[in-house]
Amino acid sequence: MEHDNIKDIYTSPERYSGKQVIVCGWIKNNRVGKAFGFIDLNDGSCFRGIQVVLERESILNYDEISKQNIGAALVVSGKIELTPNMKQPFELKAETVHIEGASTPDFPLQNKRHTPEFLREQAYLRPRTNLFRAVFRVRSEAAFAIHQFFHDRGFVYVHTPLITGSDCEGAGEMFRVTTLDLENPPKTVGGQIDWKQDFFGKSTNLTVSGQLEGETFALAFGKIYTFGPTFRAENSNTTRHAAEFWMIEPEIAFADLNDNMNLAWDMIQYIIQYVLKHCPQEIEFFNQFVDRGLKERLCALAASDYEKITYTEAVLLLKSSNAAFQYPVEWGSDLQTEHERFLTEQIFKKPVFVVDYPKEIKSFYMRLNDDGKTVAAMDLLVPGVGEIIGGSQREERLDLLVERMKELSLEEKDYWWYLNLRRYGGTKHAGFGLGFERIIMYLTGVSNIRDVIPYPRTVKNAEF
């Protein structure tokens, strides 16, 4: 049915002043007394709700309304009255109120503070709370910002496959996908499960990255990005890991690590500026109730430039800092979050790209540098988090790629098309991955990944 969005009224209250509107929403608070009363109604169109004013003498079903519980759905028609001296810039003077759907007194989200754990159990209702209304709005806006950023720059959006027949991407443990009757699976002569009889005629898994397929499209369209779900079957029960998450993976042809850094930097700044501009109330809310330093940190990053250092320099700086780290710093070991944060927060006080990591701690497809020891990898470290983006220039030289695969005992035949890409007009190219939940946590200050995904999937949990 035709109705008005509370958001539109906030956008230009003057235009609505004295106008008849219909607002549909859910009760956040019901303070209806004997003769008159107020209802806070939220319709989800924006962070704030609207104050509905009711008078007994003008509302037919006044008594019934007064008994409505939190969570009930109402359709209110009435007039907008400006209230310039009040907290809310306007209220809705009700003329008719239709109870679209009542709520029961045991509605789980009463107006009190709930623990995140309780709200995860109520994941189907939590977007009606202030916190999650804000989180999932920001998630939606950030997703749009990402599409707009790449689209405006001529990138082609590619849907790389989620079910993969290659278990050789090497970026983490994988989930098997099967339709076999596992209580009674078909067997080979040797007595093992005969995966040839599975749905796809072979063993299949859920992908950990669309990068390799993304490269093939970058070498056709020049600039592409993926934005889709990704899976890790790691048994790690932390606040930063989920089994199912969304990832953005751009890939650019005729591009080196510097191009890659510039792209990553432009994208991060674009997302942050976009969300600061389009979700000011949400950001204020997070800043007040979730993370006091959030807004300052986001604004600083949006206005910042970045530093670039090599991994080797980073190791020297960390060693000479004499800071007390839990994990030792040694050339050849991966940087831990504490090291990353020390670099970006203490040493440089700004975002830092660390580049040229030892090849041993990075993936086979990264481009070998002239020193023969490091690869053209990059990690973007930001204050408050540490690594937020990881990427690399890819090895476009067939002989070096094959050599590296041999060192790691990867089978050439499993990568025939990836290798062929280097035979048929292979170019310099580079790309990176951004974990979407990682940036949402950064934008909201929310510290548990379970609270930035609508229905999180983690070890021992696939509810809803």
Added chain:
Amino acid sequence: MEHDNIKDIYTSPERYSGKQVIVCGWIKNNRVGKAFGFIDLNDGSCFRGIQVVLERESILNYDEISKQNIGAALVVSGKIELTPNMKQPFELKAETVHIEGASTPDFPLQNKRHTPEFLREQAYLRPRTNLFRAVFRVRSEAAFAIHQFFHDRGFVYVHTPLITGSDCEGAGEMFRVTTLDLENPPKTVGGQIDWKQDFFGKSTNLTVSGQLEGETFALAFGKIYTFGPTFRAENSNTTRHAAEFWMIEPEIAFADLNDNMNLAWDMIQYIIQYVLKHCPQEIEFFNQFVDRGLKERLCALAASDYEKITYTEAVLLLKSSNAAFQYPVEWGSDLQTEHERFLTEQIFKKPVFVVDYPKEIKSFYMRLNDDGKTVAAMDLLVPGVGEIIGGSQREERLDLLVERMKELSLEEKDYWWYLNLRRYGGTKHAGFGLGFERIIMYLTGVSNIRDVIPYPRTVKNAEF
């Protein structure tokens, strides 16, 4: 590296006239003779390529260039010269040509007609052909159009989960997701596989729809949409079915079937108009080489209005038409594609919403009409295809929903949160699903779903 997009030169050739540019792309055709020659270079930034003109006397590595095979990657710098009387409005007069990556004479995509089957085997290279360059550009633009359509209208984009613990969505066969060692799985006392020991602590599958979760967010934000991958483990080897595909599922609160129809119609028209406007060369190409009636059909639909009839009326019309159908038309049976196309192409000659289907052939969550026999379902039928969108108003009345679930032997405990949604401010609401590949096939005239997905997953096929 900094370089120019061929697309930008086509957009305003005058601005580039006489200007120095650097173009990076792949050879489509090499016609370099003794003294001078031409190379068709495509950089993927737009459908068309650029003609590079070379003269021996001004190009140092002229001989080497003349030997380059199709598919080789070049970096060409030179000046743009307008050629107003030629087929191409400009050419690139080369000054230096760098061979970024050579190609071999056995490059699979020589300049001749290839079968779709052959090109599927070369899926990692096919976006470099005219057809697939066009298809995947349209796919990318259509995806953006969808995000823009919903974003502009205040819809929140929701990422519903792909791994689901409920095997009760009832929309089709599902893929199991597991990390158990299946050669030697843990067993219960009864001797069956102990799914409690699986990664999520229970049996899990890949989702067939995000609708139920989408409803929970619609009842918080008012208007939401999903756009993500969906899976069907159906053993159907047709040109219209894939095991992994992308789906768009909007859901609107305080809305009935008419609101739903209007939304679906606005969306379809928006997508078509957007693609007609932003991909004119691609549409011309499809119209010329894939489907002669395509452009006319798209333009007609974009300018059309729609008809609305009930299922019961549709059955009467089909019966009284005396047309010879392969499948009989009977009240209570689902409409087949031949019936759908007859309605939209022969009877109404325009798009048709068929509404109010018998409840027996529709899902449990659809809202029962007052006749007690039909539900508030809708299918949008369009000429050339048949059904392109299916949706419904959802049953918001708890008692009727529970009753329907009992009839279908669905367990209430499996749907506890879905049912609770009706207890806590449940509202009228509605939504629909659009198979993304379905609309891409409609937009391109391509008749096999394998040719509109970068790396299709179908029965016995999960290559790349």
